[in-house]
Amino acid sequence: MIAATPAPPYLAVIFSSQRTAGDRGYDAMAERMVDLAKTQPGFLGVESVRDAEGFGITVSYWKDEGSIAAWKAHAEHAVAQRLGRDQWYGAFRLRVCRVERESGQGGL
């Protein structure tokens, strides 16, 4: 579940969110968005975790700003973003970052 990203530099989008109560189609859409993101140009990987209280962090990794912009503008993703803002998330924060270095062990 740790993304096998290439050597830096590349970009990371850190999406931190608190879910509202009830599913209301969220789980199916979240799964669909991950599957769809994986097919996008410039996609490098994704890591995602949510706890039992509904707090989650999803980090997606991208080649460049163009690939992030294209994914943000994707029609199906735009629908999911609107539903997220209006229904699924009580709060969220999205941070776009440039990964400068990395280290670790195991699991890739």
Place this chain on the structure above:
Amino acid sequence: MIAATPAPPYLAVIFSSQRTAGDRGYDAMAERMVDLAKTQPGFLGVESVRDAEGFGITVSYWKDEGSIAAWKAHAEHAVAQRLGRDQWYGAFRLRVCRVERESGQGGL
């Protein structure tokens, strides 16, 4: 639980990890490290989540490279890092990033 970080730029350390089975002192140390990190110069915030399968993402936010380096070198944190490498984590990845922009709604 969403960190109320200042306006970018600032730095983010994305720590993705898979826990080994059994606690072996992990939970107490993890809580202590968060409490200790919060007292360090340049600390801006932290978000952390781990699921029932032991996969977790912790993102800590820092003012600059100097504050990250000082925290990495902190004596008590160095002990925790060694235990993490040797016992607590089956795999981990640490990525140091520069946050360039952010957006969101609610919860701050």
